Amino acid sequence: MPRTTDALTFALEFARSPWDVASLAPSAPPVCRALALPVPETGDPLVVELGAGSGVVTQEVRRRLGGRGRHLAVELNPRFAATLAERFPDVDVLHADARQVPDLLRDRGLQADVVISGLPWAAFPTGDAPSLHQRLAGAMTAHGAFTQLGYAATRRAGPARAHLAHLHALFEEVTTSRTVWRNLPPAVVHTARRPRPCG
Template identity: 35%
Template sequence: MSAETLSAEGDTRSFLGAIIRNPYQLGAIAPSSKAVARLAASVVPDTKGAVVVELGAGGGVISDAIRDRLPQGGRQLAVELNGDMVRHLRRSRPWLEVVAGDAGDLSQLLRRAGVARADAVISSLPWTLFHGDQQKHVLDEVSTVLAPGGTFSTVITLTVVPFRRFWRFRELLDRTFATVDTAGTVWLNVPPALVFSASTPLGTQGDG
């Protein structure tokens, strides 16, 4: 069995164990597939020294895809709230800057890490587990830290599309960013998922 296979199995075991202990923090039934990870990480710029921040790194599958695309001299940080996943990431990926904390405190967490702006923010947060104010607050934090010309991408599973909180989130994307696109749908994922990409923050908007 290859080292890569053993690593993937360790990621899955850690992820599933964390779900059992705290299902409402992770909001997923399995780690993202490599296809989803590559699509989410496609927004990583090729600019030397780029800073990329991941929200809700979980088992680290997307972290690996980001690392594969990270340009020379780039900096990669992963913000993770779940304690089990923080320990797993630090143990399995010593090259990754793991920041233990809530994405709702993103600007403060990055300041503590010595980061002023991020060239890309990549998320697999469980948006439909957040109420409307939480969704808006995290998106406002993302727009605050995103550098000019930067891009935000986020993974959404198709199972949540029928729910009102998904459509609330989708509306907030349009109210937070000037450009919002569907990067693609990945059917070979459990469950199938799509990735949104967004750029050019409009600034903090009132809920109206």
């Protein structure tokens, strides 16, 4: 899809449901690359993408996989989900709430090697027991990696700090990228590796 059409569609969906869509525009290329970076260059990994939107990160994951492994893209918005299914026939596109994903993986006997989250994480409280991120960490392989989109403007605010502390409790290693100023809004990518056995 041309980037301008993509941007217009995205802005329209943001106007319809600002809380769910959370950003005015699809992620810029450096953010997409950082989110997809843990996708390994060899083997047949299971990559789970949450909040895939219009597919800019999906495309980067396809490029890195080069036809290997399995790619599940989950999207709550029906119009984005339909676009994804049309654009990426090789991707297992699920029009669903990301909250269903841990159970879905367990029911299918699957463990994710990489989970990529474009979800607005403020919408998923860390106080829930267990939290979505805790359930996701429990649905990953021991050497799995998790990436989460975050916004520079809110990263020092209480909820974002609580989420980051939560990631540190769930994973052995957590790093945060530099701010990508050319994203709308400016963004960071948190990368967490190796889920702790009990979360």
